Amino acid sequence: MLSERYRTGDRVRTSAVDPDHHTRLPHYARGRLGTVVGHDGVHPLADLSARGVQQPQQVYLVRFSARELFGHGDHSVTLSLWEDYLSDE
Template sequence: MLTLRKDDVLAAVKTNPDYIRPTDRPQRFAPGDKVLVRMLNPHGHTRLPRYVRGRVGVVQRHQGSFVFPDTVAHGGPELPQHLYSVRFEAKQLWGDDASEKHSVYLDLWDDYIVAAK
């Protein structure tokens, strides 16, 4: 397991590492596409919030391809994937009492989402 010592934090933050990586995987979604967030329950680190699992959102933007943090956090391979900005209506996440004026945008990796029906 990699450990970052307290004395090294400032230097690590200042290095601003680049996590952009090319991938051979095709881009699966475009702005306007409806996507369903997969119901995943991985062991360990994930960037997938529980409150969006099983919910439908709309792709707003393709952000590019990046290192997949779920594997890298455990010292595994980079496994670059496409990253999408996905918009969720507040009502979709928190029910009818949520404001129609509010929404949440999340950056979600390819492995987290599938095309919604």
């Protein structure tokens, strides 16, 4: 449950699913390819804690290029993402 599946530098893809329930994966960052730039602690998965279920899980700092997110721009955006939101490239 508290595994650290990803390491800094790993390429990860976010879930493309638009769930019915509460989530902290913003719409603009769904189904996108990013790079793990750090670990951000272990916190209850927000999707479940919103429904009263506590399931602590590793959170990662994941950086995306603006081009990957929006198709334009030369900046980058960093988000905190629970492991459940991520899969291997």
